[in-house]
Amino acid sequence: xxxxxxxxxxxxxSIYAIIALGFTLVFGVLGIIxxxxxxxxxxxxxxxxxxxxxxxxxLWMAFIAAIVVTSIxxxxxxxxxxxxxxxxxxxxHLAPLISTIGVSILLENLSHHIFGAGxxxxxxxxxxxxxxxxxxxxxxxxxxxxxxxxxLMIGLTVWLSKTKAGKALRATADNLETASILGxxxxxxxxxxxxxASAIGGIAGILVGMxxxxxxxxxxxxxxxxxxxxxxxxxxxxxxxxxxxGLILGLSETMLVAYGDSGYRDAIAFIMIIVILLLRPxxxxxxxxxxxxx
Amino acid sequence: xxxxxxxxxxxxxxxxxxxxIMLAISVYVPLSSGQLSLGxxxxxxVGAYTSALLTIHFDLPIVIGIIAGALAASILGxxxxxxxxxxxxxYLAIATLGLGEVIRVIFVNWxxxxxxxxxxxxxxxxxxxxxxxxxxxxxxxxxxGIKNNQxxxxxxxxxxxxxxxxxxxxxxxxxxxxxxxxxxxxxxDDKAAESMGINITYYKVISFTQGAFFAGLAGALFAxxxxxxxxxxxxxxxxxxxxIFTVFGGSEVIIGSVFGAFxxxxxxxxxxxxxxxxxxxxxxxxxxLMAVRPQGILDANLLKKIKIKRSKGGVR
Amino acid sequence: xxxxxxxxxxxxxxxxxLLLAACxxxxxxxxxxxxxxxxxxxxxxxxxxxxxxxxxxxGAAYGEAITNGLKLAQKDINALGEVNIELVIEDSAGxxxxxxxASQKIMSDDSITAIIGPTLSTEIFAVAPExxxxxxxxxxxxxxxxxxxxxxxxxxxxxxxxxxxxxAAIEKAVERTGAKKVALIYGNDDALTKGGFDVMERTVKExxxxxTTIETxxxxxxxxxxxxxxxxxxxxxxxxxxxLYNEGAVIMDQARKMGIDIPFVGGNGFNSPQAIEIAxxxxxxxIVATPYFGESTDPKIVKFNExxxxxxxxxxxxxxxxxxxxxxxxxxxxxxxxxxxxEAFREALAETKDLEGILGKFxxxxxxxxxxxxxxxxxxxxxxxxxx
Numbered sequence: 002x003x004x005x006x007x008x009x010x011x012x013x014x015s016i017y018a019i020i021a022l023g024f025t026l027v028f029g030v031l032g033i034i035x036x037x038x039x040x041x042x043x044x045x046x047x048x049x050x051x052x053x054x055x056x057x058x059x060l061w062m063a064f065i066a067a068i069v070v071t072s073i074x075x076x077x078x079x080x081x082x083x084x085x086x087x088x089x090x091x092x093x094h095l096a097p098l099i100s101t102i103g104v105s106i107l108l109e110n111l112s113h114h115i116f117g118a119g120x121x122x123x124x125x126x127x128x129x130x131x132x133x134x135x136x137x138x139x140x141x142x143x144x145x146x147x148x149x150x151x152x153l154m155i156g157l158t159v160w161l162s163k164t165k166a167g168k169a170l171r172a173t174a175d176n177l178e179t180a181s182i183l184g185x186x187x188x189x190x191x192x193x194x195x196x197x198a199s200a201i202g203g204i205a206g207i208l209v210g211m212x213x214x215x216x217x218x219x220x221x222x223x224x225x226x227x228x229x230x231x232x233x234x235x236x237x238x239x240x241x242x243x244x245x246x247g248l249i250l251g252l253s254e255t256m257l258v259a260y261g262d263s264g265y266r267d268a269i270a271f272i273m274i275i276v277i278l279l280l281r282p283x284x285x286x287x288x289x290x291x292x293x294x295x
Numbered sequence: 296x297x298x299x300x301x302x303x304x305x306x307x308x309x310x311x312x313x314x315x316i317m318l319a320i321s322v323y324v325p326l327s328s329g330q331l332s333l334g335x336x337x338x339x340x341v342g343a344y345t346s347a348l349l350t351i352h353f354d355l356p357i358v359i360g361i362i363a364g365a366l367a368a369s370i371l372g373x374x375x376x377x378x379x380x381x382x383x384x385x386y387l388a389i390a391t392l393g394l395g396e397v398i399r400v401i402f403v404n405w406x407x408x409x410x411x412x413x414x415x416x417x418x419x420x421x422x423x424x425x426x427x428x429x430x431x432x433x434x435x436x437x438x439x440g441i442k443n444n445q446x447x448x449x450x451x452x453x454x455x456x457x458x459x460x461x462x463x464x465x466x467x468x469x470x471x472x473x474x475x476x477x478x479x480x481x482x483x484d485d486k487a488a489e490s491m492g493i494n495i496t497y498y499k500v501i502s503f504t505q506g507a508f509f510a511g512l513a514g515a516l517f518a519x520x521x522x523x524x525x526x527x528x529x530x531x532x533x534x535x536x537x538x539i540f541t542v543f544g545g546s547e548v549i550i551g552s553v554f555g556a557f558x559x560x561x562x563x564x565x566x567x568x569x570x571x572x573x574x575x576x577x578x579x580x581x582x583x584l585m586a587v588r589p590q591g592i593l594d595a596n597l598l599k600k601i602k603i604k605r606s607k608g609g610v611r
Numbered sequence: 612x613x614x615x616x617x618x619x620x621x622x623x624x625x626x627x628x629l630l631l632a633a634c635x636x637x638x639x640x641x642x643x644x645x646x647x648x649x650x651x652x653x654x655x656x657x658x659x660x661x662x663x664x665x666x667x668x669x670g671a672a673y674g675e676a677i678t679n680g681l682k683l684a685q686k687d688i689n690a691l692g693e694v695n696i697e698l699v700i701e702d703s704a705g706x707x708x709x710x711x712x713a714s715q716k717i718m719s720d721d722s723i724t725a726i727i728g729p730t731l732s733t734e735i736f737a738v739a740p741e742x743x744x745x746x747x748x749x750x751x752x753x754x755x756x757x758x759x760x761x762x763x764x765x766x767x768x769x770x771x772x773x774x775x776x777x778x779a780a781i782e783k784a785v786e787r788t789g790a791k792k793v794a795l796i797y798g799n800d801d802a803l804t805k806g807g808f809d810v811m812e813r814t815v816k817e818x819x820x821x822x823t824t825i826e827t828x829x830x831x832x833x834x835x836x837x838x839x840x841x842x843x844x845x846x847x848x849x850x851x852x853x854x855l856y857n858e859g860a861v862i863m864d865q866a867r868k869m870g871i872d873i874p875f876v877g878g879n880g881f882n883s884p885q886a887i888e889i890a891x892x893x894x895x896x897x898i899v900a901t902p903y904f905g906e907s908t909d910p911k912i913v914k915f916n917e918x919x920x921x922x923x924x925x926x927x928x929x930x931x932x933x934x935x936x937x938x939x940x941x942x943x944x945x946x947x948x949x950x951x952x953x954e955a956f957r958e959a960l961a962e963t964k965d966l967e968g969i970l971g972k973f974x975x976x977x978x979x980x981x982x983x984x985x986x987x988x989x990x991x992x993x994x995x996x997x998x999x
Contacts, residue, residue, distance in 0.1 A: 002844045009836040034385055085586035094384060095331060096589035099542045102535055103581025110574040110667070118672035120857045122864075122889045131868075138870060213833040215861040215889070219669045223831030226396070226531065233389055258837035264799050264827045268400035271393030278390045279378050304715040311708060403800045403829075412805045413756060416736050423744075444745050521707055523737040525802060528707060563704075564712060573702075574667055 005137055006259045007252070012143045012212060014251020015150035019205040020224055021231035021243035022153060023198040029238030030174045030194040033097040037078060037104035039225020040112075041199045045071045045206025046216040047112060050121045060125050067203040075199025078104055079192050087191075105221065112218035120217045123210035142211045149208065153201060154244045161240065170194060174238065223267075230270035234277055236284025245285065249273075301441060306448035310520055312560045313455035314513050319540035319552035320462060321509035326546055327470070328478040328502040329485065331388040334375070335510040335537045337395030338368040340402060340529030342511030343518035344409060347418045350519075357424050361515040368511020369504050376503035380496055395534050402526040414525025421454065421519040422447030451520055458516075462509065466549055478502055510537075543584060545591030554593055657695035658951035660941060661717030663710055663728035663738065666702040669830070672857075673930055674702075674730050677752060679923050680934030681727065687918075688942045696942060703729045710734035711741065718745050724951045725749065725960075727937060732756035733802045739766045748957045752937040753930050755879045756806035760979035765957055767979035769937045770879070771902050773810045776985055777878050780900035781814050781851065783987045783998055784876050790848035792821045796838060796862065797853035799827035807853035807878035815851070823847045828858065835862045836869070843871050855880040856928075859897075860889035867893035874898055874989070883928040887993055897990045898998055902970040903932040904986050906995045911969040936968035 020042055027035045045067040052063040082100045130141040161167040172180040173190045181187045209224070210216045231250055235242025250273070254266050277284065318335055325332045346364030349355045355363075379390055402409045409415065426436070426447055436446035469475045477498045480488040489495050518524045536559075544555020566573040584592070662681060665674035678700055685696050701717060703710035710729045717723050718741070725748040729735050732754045742749040743763030750767040751759060757774055760766050784790065793815055797808035815822060823845035826838040839862070842850065850866070852859055852875050859881040866875075867890075874896040882899040905916065905926065915935065919927040927935075943966055945951070948959035964974045974982040989998040 002840060005840045006837060009834075009840060012836070013834050034389075082582050082586065086589055089589065095542055095546065096585050098385070098388075099539060100582055100585035100589075102539070103578045103585065105578075106574055107578030107582065110572075110578065113667070113671055114572075114575070118669065118675075119885055120861055120889050122860075122891065124891065138868075140868070209833060213835075213861065214864050215833045217833075217857065219831050220833055222531070223829075226392075229389060230393065233386070255837040258826070259841055262404070262827075263838055264404040265400060266827075266832075267829045268397045271396045274393050275390055275397070278382055278386060282382055282386060302719050304712070304719040307712055307715040311712065412733075412800045413802045413809075414733055414736060416758070416762075420740075447744075517708075521711060521737050522740055523707060523733075525707070525733045525736075526800065527733060527802075563709065564716075574704075 002259070006255050008137070008139060008143060010252035010255030011248065012146055012251070013255060014248035015147045016205060016209055016212065016247075017224075017227055017231055017251050018150050018244045018247025019146075019153060019201060019208065020228040021235065021247050022157065022240065023202045023205070024228045025232045025235070025238055025240060025243040026157070026194055026198040026201070028232060030170060031083065031097075031191060032094075033083065033101070034229065035078075035195075035198070036098060036101040036225065037082075037108060038101075038198070038202055038228065039221035039223075040105040040108035041071050041074050041078070041221075042202040042206045042209075042224060043112065043216075043218060043221035044074060044108060045203030046123070046210045046220065047116055047121070047206070047218075048203065049207040049210045050116075050123050050216050053123065053125050054121070060127050063125075064204065064207055067207050068200045071199045071203030071206070072196045074108075075196040076192060078199065079195040083191075083195065105225070109218050109221060116218065118218060120215045123214050123216055125211060128211045128214065140212075142208075146208050146212055149204065150244065150247075153204075154240060157240050166190070166193065227270050230274045232284075233274040234284060236286040239284065239286045242284055242286035301445045301449060303444055303448045306445075306452045308561065308564055310448070310451050310455055312557050313452070313459050314517050314520065315537070315540060315556035315560045316459050316553050317462060317509050317513035317516070318537045319544070319556040320466060320549070321506045321513065322537055322541040323546065323549060323552040324466060324509065325503045325506040326541065327475075327482060328499055329482040330380075330499060330503055331384065331538075332391045332503065332506055333388050333534045333538060334391030334395045335506070336529045336531070336534035337391075337398035338372065338507045338510035339514030339517065339533065340395075340398055340526070341371055342368040342514030343524050343529070344402060344415070345511075346515035347415050347518045347524055348408065350419050351415065351417060357419055357421055357519055361512065361519065364515030364518075365508050365512035368514065369508035372504040372507025372511075373500060376500045376507070377496075379503070380499050392531070392534060395529070396531060399526050399529050402529070409526070412526055414523060414527075415518075416523050418518050418522050418524065420447075420522045421516070422451040425450040425454070455516065455520075458512070463549065463553070470549070474498065474501065539581065542591055543581070545593035545597075547590060547594050548598060550598065551591050551593040555591070558592075655692065655695050656945055656949060656951065657697065658724040658945050658956075659697040659699055659720075659722055660938075661714075661720070661723045661726045661728075662698050662700045663703050663713045663717070663726060663730075663734070664700060665705040665730035665734075666700075668705045670705050670730065673753060674705075676928055676930040677728070677730060677934040679919070680752075680927065680931035681938050683915075683919055683922055683931075684935040684938035684942075688938065694942050694945045696938065696945070699723060703731075703734055705731055705734070707734050707737040711737050714738040714741060714749075718742065718747050722951075723747070724945070724953055724956050725941060727752060727934070727941065729754075731802065732759065732806060735759055735766075736762075739763065742766065746957075747953050748960055750937060750941070750960075752934045756802055757810070764961075764979075767960060767975060769940055769973065769981060770933055771981055771983065771985055773807045773878050775981065776900040777807060777810045777853075777876075778814045779985050780876050780898050780987050781811070781818070783900075784849060784874060784898045785818065785820070787998075788848060788874060790820070792823050792845075792847045793849045793851055794823045794826070794842040794845055794847035795851045795853075796826045796828065796835075796842065798830065798855070798858060800829050801855070803880050804853045804855060804878070807880070811851045811853055811876075811878070828854075828862075832858075833861065835865050839866050839869050839871060842866075843869060847873065849874055849876060851876045852881065853878045856883040856886040857889070860886040860894060863897065864890040864893040872896070879929065882988070883930075884926045884995070885928065887990060887995075892993060894990045895992065898987065899989075900985045900987045901929055902983055902985055903929040904988055904995065904997065909969075915969050932970060936970050936973065939968050940966060940973060 023038050048067040048070045049063045052058040052066045086096050128142045132139050169185045169190050172185055173187050231246040235246030321335050342364035345367040346360035350360040403412050436443050477493045481495050485495050540555040541552045545551025664678050701713035703713050730753050735751050735754045739762040743765045748765045753770050755770050755773045798804035877899045882901045887894045944960035948955040966973045976982050987998040988995045
């Protein structure tokens with residue numbers, strides 16, 4: 002049973018990690034907690050349901066569609082809710098928080114109207130493929146999710162440290178004004194960040210749909226809150242931290258259910274962050290500096 | 296005469312507006328010293344459950360239950376407040392949000408005491424108790440020409456209104472005192488404040504605990520106005536809703552909280568005719584407002600302008 | 612200090628003014644309404660009923676099914692011409708305080724005879740005592756938790772309580788499968804599923820079955836693998852799942868993928884054709900007890916299904932059917948009361964006995980709870996069939 006539960010935990014943890022990557026990217030560059038990220042993830046999942054279920058497209062096209070739609074959403078989010086708040090005088094640092102909460106309310110309720118309130122099945126032949134090792138069944142989807150999460154983490158790390166765009170992004174994250182003086186097109190970089198983060202959310206949406214075969218408008222909130230907890234756990238704005246934090250949370254939730262009381266499953270993420278905030282506020286991987294900059 | 300004017304539906308909404316004003320103030324006070332607390336739903340739940348359980352199981356008078364509820368919340372506020380003060384900005388926000396969720400999960404799981412998600416029924420209702428008390432003194436609502444249920448809601452409304460006035464008076468008084476100036480200097484720059492000799496830990500705990508107290512008070516009153524509570528009443532949604540009251544109305548001035556709670560509680564009622572779309576409208580409203588007026592509807596500048604206009608009008 | 616008190620005064624005066632203005636406005640409105648309220652046009656009794664339903668938010672699907680069922684019933688009743696019914700629908704968003712606001716709005720309108728709703732048990736716990744105090748009859752069509760009609764004389768329900776449905780389903784399932792060991796899973800942060808679980812646990816203990824494990828899940832979760840793996844390893848003969856169909860269907864899907872092939876027994880909220888739509892073949896083996904059997908060949912049910920699908924473009928479920936019957940119960944009481952007076956209506960309603968609805972014969976017991984027969988169903992080959 003332990004092995005099966007570990008597989009369950011890694012699958013869940015990988016999904017948490019992918020969602021947390023989106024949070025951490027936006028926070029790292031803009032210093033903003035994007036409360037709408039969970040809902041963008043939910044929209045990605047619905048795009049998957051619609052394209053594979055209703056339109057009968059193959060899975061890879063569903064992925065592309067989800068990435069395209071969530072990227073557009075990401076752009077709109079940046080253009081209409083984040084940009085107007087930037088550089089204005091007297092804007093409280095809470096304003097982006099509220100405004101993205103507005104977006105999350107809007108997206109959740111729009112999905113209610115378009116797709117209905119219930120769960121939608123996400124049926125693809127792909128999610129039926131499984132491998133039997135002894136008495137344990139491993140689904141291909143579970144492996145794919147884990148691999149994708151690792152690839153995304155490595156990809157993001159390489160992109161941030163090696164490419165020009167990535168360097169510009171880090172420069173922007175360090176200091177927006179300095180980067181802009183040094184010739185970085187910060188406006189473009191910010192758009193790029195939010196779009197990439199949203200696209201990652203869209204990918205996560207499809208993966209969750211495939212792994213758990215359920216998509217509903219409410220799924221964004223609970224995933225979003227978990228993602229939030231993870232970036233605290235792993236250190237805000239830290240890519241590796243998001244990955245490790247996600248796996249830790251996924252595994253500990255699963256273990257709590259396996260050997261403890263499943264009723265407290267939702268509390269564990271928050272108990273963890275309360276403890277970590279009191280002991281090591283910068284998170285497991287965070288540096289002191291990132292704590293100072295709110 | 297009075298009986299015709301009083302409509303229980305409006306009194307009921309009025310009561311919820313007043314409770315929400317208290318909640319908005321519970322966010323405003325810590326915010327005035329630069330602390331964003333998203334734990335209001337949790338503190339509210341502690342106040343509500345404490346008071347409800349005490350009045351149900353020990354037959355205590357509602358007044359004592361409410362006071363105990365508010366105190367329980369503020370004790371929790373101190374316990375959480377002291378270690379949390381090392382955190383600032385979004386970190387504190389998320390830690391308090393987490394606290395609220397943990398409290399809710401405990402309510403859900405602590406079956407034997409809280410009956411889990413089924414919730415507590417049969418909580419003594421404030422207005423009905425007042426009615427019985429008044430009857431004990433030989434007073435009948437019919438004497439002033441109103442029906443029993445009108446009296447029930449009127450009495451709740453008056454009690455809440457009085458409390459809100461007292462709280463507002465207290466907060467405004469405090470703002471113009473030494474404590475208030477200390478808080479606002481911490482809000483501006485806590486390092487500078489500390490170097491001026493202000494004990495920031497002390498003042499931060501004070502304002503955080505006051506926030507917890509007001510939230511607990513509002514929660515206890517909520518329990519005795521509705522007469523039924525369940526953990527779902529104190530979820531993340533409630534915390535966000537309360538935060539929005541304050542930020543929407545204007546987080547710089549206390550009138551902002553009052554206005555935000557008033558407007559946003561009334562709006563869903565006014566928008567009942569488009570009830571299917573009201574949350575969509577709510578979302579759009581928040582986005583537009585933050586883009587156009589991120590400091591909230593009311594701020595110090597606007598209030599000054601209004602004042603100038605008024606005094607000009609007065610001269611004429 | 613002067614400035615402060617002036618500020619305070621001005622806010623408060625604005626609040627009071629708005630409240631007064633609002634009160635005044637409504638009063639004129641309700642006066643005109645009263646005049647039309649119970650007027651007898653051509654000897655037909657007409658009445659207005661207030662409906663409180665969960666129309667926005669996570670559980671909006673239930674409120675939608677209920678209001679659709681009511682609307683269809685309203686059309687059919689008014690077409691019969693014996694009574695004339697008007698519905699005033701208010702949204703509660705699934706929240707107790709908003710449900711209470713909605714009920715106050717309805718109650719303060721004197722032209723409204725009675726209330727149908729709210730959708731959730733947590734809402735009716737807040738609303739019913741108020742309705743009872745104000746002397747307006749209230750009937751829940753989907754509120755299945757124990758202890759609701761006991762709130763007061765004016766409180767009724769036609770929703771089959773879990774304490775009627777679940778034991779029937781468990782008994783039949785155990786009878787056929789010979790199960791001795793059961794595992795339980797339920798949503799612990801929802802009143803309906805928690806209430807259902809309490810009944811399940813009680814029934815299991817009464818029947819002397821062994822409980823291998825009790826697992827919970829929370830609202831908004833989509834991964835049940837951890838709980839199911841644990842259940843699988845305790846080797847039960849039967850899984851009792853107190854879940855709403857939305858979550859329940861997903862739980863079954865994940866269980867089947869994991870190789871759990873034993874039957875599931877569900878509560879009221881699990882019984883919906885949607886469960887099959889969501890879980891597909893994985894839904895096979897679900898056993899539920901219900902008053903509503905969608906695949907029934909009973910002509911009344913067939914007609915209801917057809918009408919509903921023609922009107923709203925989807926299949927009805929139990930919630931829609933119970934709401935439909937609920938309005939017929941009201942219509943019948945209204946006819947017997949002969950007027951839209953709340954008191955007369957309540958008396959007539961309480962006397963409802965053996966009323967033939969689409970769900971079968973319906974009566975209220977002395978506290979206003981349901982007396983009716985339930986059918987135990989199971990899903991086999993992607994269809995609900997009667998469980999033998």
